Amino acid sequence: xxxxxxxxxxxxxxxxxxxxxxxxxxxxxxxxxxxxxxxxxxxxxxxxxxxxxxxxxxxxxxxxxxxxxxxxxxxxxxxxxxxxxxxxxxxxxxxxxxxxxxxxxxxxxxxxxxxxxxxxxxxxxxxxxxxxxxxxxxxxxxxxxxxxxxxxxxxxxxxxxxxxxxxxxxxxxxxxxxxxxxxxxxxxxxxxxxxxxxxxxxxxxxxxxxxxxxxxxxxxxxxxxxxxxxxxxxxxxxxxxxxxxxxxxxxxxxxxxxxxxxxxxxxxxxxxxxxxxxxxxxxxxxxxxxxxxxxxxxxxxxxxxxxxxxxxxxxxxxxxxxxxxxxxxxxxxxxxxxxxxxxxxxxxxxxxxxxxxxxxxxxxxxxxxxxxxxxxxxxxxxxxxxxxxxxxxxxx
Amino acid sequence: xxxxxxxxxxxxxxxxxxxxxxxxxxxxxxxxxxxxxxxxxxxxxxxxxxxxxxxxxxxxxxxxxxxxxxxxxxxxxxxxxxxxxxxxxxxxxxxxxxxxxxxxxxxxxxxxxxxxxxxxxxxxxxxxxxxxxxxxxxxxxxxxxxxxxxxxxxxxxxxxxxxxxxxxxxxxxxxxxxxxxxxxxxxxxxxxxxxxxxxxxxxxxxxxxxxxxxxxxxxxxxxxxxxxxxxxxxxxxxxxxxxxxxxxxxxxxxxxxxxxxxxxxxxxxxxxxxxxxxxxxxxxxxxxxxxxxxxxxxxxxxxxxxxxxxxxxxxxxxxxxxxxxxxxxxxxxxxxxxxxxxxxxxxxxxxxxxxxxxxxxxxxxxxxxxxxxxxxxxxxxxxxxxxxxxxxxxxx
Numbered sequence: 001x002x003x004x005x006x007x008x009x010x011x012x013x014x015x016x017x018x019x020x021x022x023x024x025x026x027x028x029x030x031x032x033x034x035x036x037x038x039x040x041x042x043x044x045x046x047x048x049x050x051x052x053x054x055x056x057x058x059x060x061x062x063x064x065x066x067x068x069x070x071x072x073x074x075x076x077x078x079x080x081x082x083x084x085x086x087x088x089x090x091x092x093x094x095x096x097x098x099x100x101x102x103x104x105x106x107x108x109x110x111x112x113x114x115x116x117x118x119x120x121x122x123x124x125x126x127x128x129x130x131x132x133x134x135x136x137x138x139x140x141x142x143x144x145x146x147x148x149x150x151x152x153x154x155x156x157x158x159x160x161x162x163x164x165x166x167x168x169x170x171x172x173x174x175x176x177x178x179x180x181x182x183x184x185x186x187x188x189x190x191x192x193x194x195x196x197x198x199x200x201x202x203x204x205x206x207x208x209x210x211x212x213x214x215x216x217x218x219x220x221x222x223x224x225x226x227x228x229x230x231x232x233x234x235x236x237x238x239x240x241x242x243x244x245x246x247x248x249x250x251x252x253x254x255x256x257x258x259x260x261x262x263x264x265x266x267x268x269x270x271x272x273x274x275x276x277x278x279x280x281x282x283x284x285x286x287x288x289x290x291x292x293x294x295x296x297x298x299x300x301x302x303x304x305x306x307x308x309x310x311x312x313x314x315x316x317x318x319x320x321x322x323x324x325x326x327x328x329x330x331x332x333x334x335x336x337x338x339x340x341x342x343x344x345x346x347x348x349x350x351x352x353x354x355x356x357x358x359x360x361x362x363x364x365x366x367x368x369x370x371x372x373x374x375x376x377x378x379x380x381x382x383x384x385x386x387x388x389x390x391x392x393x394x395x396x
Numbered sequence: 397x398x399x400x401x402x403x404x405x406x407x408x409x410x411x412x413x414x415x416x417x418x419x420x421x422x423x424x425x426x427x428x429x430x431x432x433x434x435x436x437x438x439x440x441x442x443x444x445x446x447x448x449x450x451x452x453x454x455x456x457x458x459x460x461x462x463x464x465x466x467x468x469x470x471x472x473x474x475x476x477x478x479x480x481x482x483x484x485x486x487x488x489x490x491x492x493x494x495x496x497x498x499x500x501x502x503x504x505x506x507x508x509x510x511x512x513x514x515x516x517x518x519x520x521x522x523x524x525x526x527x528x529x530x531x532x533x534x535x536x537x538x539x540x541x542x543x544x545x546x547x548x549x550x551x552x553x554x555x556x557x558x559x560x561x562x563x564x565x566x567x568x569x570x571x572x573x574x575x576x577x578x579x580x581x582x583x584x585x586x587x588x589x590x591x592x593x594x595x596x597x598x599x600x601x602x603x604x605x606x607x608x609x610x611x612x613x614x615x616x617x618x619x620x621x622x623x624x625x626x627x628x629x630x631x632x633x634x635x636x637x638x639x640x641x642x643x644x645x646x647x648x649x650x651x652x653x654x655x656x657x658x659x660x661x662x663x664x665x666x667x668x669x670x671x672x673x674x675x676x677x678x679x680x681x682x683x684x685x686x687x688x689x690x691x692x693x694x695x696x697x698x699x700x701x702x703x704x705x706x707x708x709x710x711x712x713x714x715x716x717x718x719x720x721x722x723x724x725x726x727x728x729x730x731x732x733x734x735x736x737x738x739x740x741x742x743x744x745x746x747x748x749x750x751x752x753x754x755x756x757x758x759x760x761x762x763x764x765x766x767x768x769x770x771x772x773x774x775x776x777x778x779x780x781x782x783x784x785x786x787x788x789x790x791x792x
C-alpha cells in the first residue's frame with residue numbers, strides 16, 4: 001500500500017495553504033532544492049564540461065523517460081524527456097502526417113488545450129493543404145474517418161476533467177487507418193495510464209503538473225512500436241542523431257524514441273525533476289487513483305451541500321473524470337481570487353470554471369473539507385463582490 | 397574599464413584547473429546556486445502557482461532577452477529567451493521560408509554546426525521540394541543568388557573559430573532578395589555583435605557557452621524589424637499567442653519577438669541564467685574583445701614556440717577569429733585527454749582539432765601560459781600514447 005503520509009512529508013508545503021492547484025503546478029519536493037544545488041556545485045561547478053560524461057548527463061533524457069514510463073504504462077526505452085509539451089506535440093504531429101501522406105486531416109476536439117491546437121495550426125500554416133477539425137469531444141469518435149491522418153486528443157479535459165475513452169478511441173482511429181497522439185498533461189501522475197497496452201502510437205505530456213517537476217520543467221514523449229523506428233521528428237536536432245558526437249553533416253535518426261531528443265538537455269531542470277520522481281517511486285498508481293476518487297468525491301459532496309449556486313462542470317461518474325473537479329459559477333473569476341486570498345488555491349478557466357485538483361501525494365481529507373468550507377464562505381457572503389478580487393491577472 | 401579581476405571573482409572555479417572550454421560550457425557563476433535555491437524555495441515553494449504573477453515569471457522570456465540584447469546589439473523588446481538553439485533555428489528557418497515562398501533554397505556552409513544543418517534537413521524533409529546547399533565557408537558569398545530564400549550561417553566556426561563577415565554577407569543576401577539567419581552560438585559573449593546595425597533578419601544563440609547560463613540553459617532568438625511582425629514561428633505555442641490566457645481556440649501571434657515563445661518557460665533555468673547575466677552587466681564588450689585577443693595571441697605564441705608539431709587551424713589574424721583558437725594534431729583526441737587529465741581543459745573536434753576557448757571573464761594570462769606549458773609536456777613526452785588517454789568518450 002502506498003503510504004500517503006510518507007509522500008506528503010516529502011513536500012515543502014507552505015503553512016496554512018490548501019493547495020488544490022497541483023494540476024497546474026505541483027509543489028516543491030523537499031529534496032529538490034538540495035538536489036539542484038548539488039548538481040550545480042558538484043557537477044557543473046566542479047566537473048565543468050567533463051560532467052557530460054562523468055556525471056551521466058547525456059543519459060538523462062532516456063533515464064528520466066524510463067521513470068515516467070512506469071507511471072504511464074510505457075516499457076523502458078520508449079520515453080524521452082526534454083523540451084516543452086508544445087514542442088513534443090509538434091514532433092508527434094509532424095511525424096504522423098509524414099506516416100500518412102495521402103490524408104489531409106488532423107482531428108482533435110474543441111475542448112483540447114489551445115496550445116495543442118495552435119501547434120497543429122502552425123504546422124498546417126507551414127505545410128498548407130491540411131485541415132484541423134475540432135468537433136465537440138463527444139463527437140470525436142464519429143468524426144474519425146479515412147480522411148484523418150492523425151487523431152490528437154488530450155485524455156483529460158483541462159477545464160472539466162472529462163476523460164476520453166483512450167482504448168476505444170485508439171481502436172477506432174486504427175480501424176480507420178489513422179494514427180493517434182494522446183496528450184497526457186492531465187493524466188500522468190493523475191490516473192493510471194497504459195499507453196503500451198492501449199496501443200497508443202504517440203503520447204506526450206508535461207512534468208510540472210501532477211509530477212511536480214517544477215515551473216516549466218521538461219516534457220516527455222512516448223513512441224509506440226508502430227512508429228518507433230519510422231517516425232521522423234521534423235525537429236531533427238543533434239541529440240536525436242544516431243551519433244551526435246560524430247558531427248556528421250547529414251542527419252540520421254537514432255533508433256526509437258531517442259530520435260525525439262532535439263537540443264542540449266536542460267540539466268538543472270532534470271535535477272529537480274529527478275527529485276520529484278523519487279516521490280513517485282514510492283507510489284502505486286492504483287492506490288493513487290483510489291485515493292484521488294475519495295478526495296474528489298468528498299469535495300463534490302461538501303460543495304454541493306454548502307454551495308447550491310455552483311454547478312458541477314465535471315462528470316459525476318468519477319471514472320469518467322481525471323483527478324480534478326470543476327464547478328461553473330458566473331462570478332467564478334472573482335470567487336477564485338477571494339478563495340486564493342483566504343489560502344485555498346485553485347484556479348479559474350474562462351468563461352466561468354472554478355477548477356480544483358486532487359493530488360493524493362500531499363493532500364489530506366481535512367484540507368479538502370477546509371477548502372469546501374472556505375468556498376462556502378466566499379459564496380454565501382458574496383466575498384467575490386469585493387473590488388480587490390475583480391482585478392484581472394494572468395494565471396496559468 | 398571592465399574589471400576582469402572582479403568578474404573572475406564572480407565564478408566558482410575548481411582549484412588547479414585551467415579552463416579553456418568556456419566556449420563549450422561556461423563555469424558556475426558564484427551567485428547562481430543561491431539564486432536558483434531562492435527561486436525554488438521562496439517562489440515555487442512558497443508562492444506555488446501564484447508565482448507566475450507575483451514573481452514576474454511570465455515576463456522573464458523578454459526581460460532576459462533584453463539583457464542578452466545589450467551584448468549583441470539588439471534593442472529592447474527584440475530578443476526572446478527559451479527552448480534550445482536547435483528549436484530557435486527551426487523557428488527562424490520556417491519563418492524565412494514562408495516569407496520567401498517563391499524560392500526553394502536554404503543556403504548554409506559546410507562548416508556550420510551539424511545541428512543547424514539537421515534542423516534544415518528536418519524542415520525540408522517535412523516540406524519537400526526544397527534544397528539545402530552547403531558550399532565551403534569561403535564560397536558562401538558567391539553562392540547567394542535569387543534561388544536562395546534564406547542564408548543560415550554561424551558567425552564563428554565551432555571548429556576553427558573562423559569568423560564570417562556578418563555585415564558583408566548580410567548585405568549580399570539582402571541584395572539578392574534573401575533573408576539571413578545568424579547563429580551566434582560562438583559569438584554572444586565572445587565578440588562584439590551588432591545585429592541591429594548589421595541588419596540581420598534573424599539571430600539565434602545559446603546561453604551555456606560564453607554566457608555561462610549552465611548546462612542546457614535556454615536559447616535566444618532576435619527578430620529584426622524586417623520580419624518582426626511578419627514572421628510565423630511554425631512552432632505556434634500558447635506563450636507566443638497574443639493573449640495566452642484567453643485560451644482562444646485560434647492562434648494569433650503576439651506582436652514582435654514575443655511570438656517566438658512556445659511553451660511554458662523554464663523558470664529554474666532562468667534563475668541560473670539571470671545570475672550569469674549579472675556578471676555581464678559589469679562588462680564592456682570592447683574591453684572583453686581586447687582582452688580576448690591578448691589572451692589568444694599569447695596562447696598561439698606560446699604553443700607555436702613550444703609545440704612545433706601542432707598546426708594552427710584558426711585564422712592567424714585575430715580579427716578573423718572568434719574567441720577560440722584551434723590546432724590540428726593527428727593524435728589530437730588522445731592529446732586532449734592527456735591534457736585534461738593534467739588539469740588543462742579544452743576539447744576535441746574530429747578529425748584532428750584541439751580546441752581552446754578564451755574567456756576573459758575568468759581566465760588569466762598566467763593560466764594561458766600554464767595551459768601551453770602542459771600542452772608542451774603532453775606533446776614532447778608523447779603522453780598521448782598512454783592507453784588511458786585513447787579510450788573514446790562522448791564530449792560536447
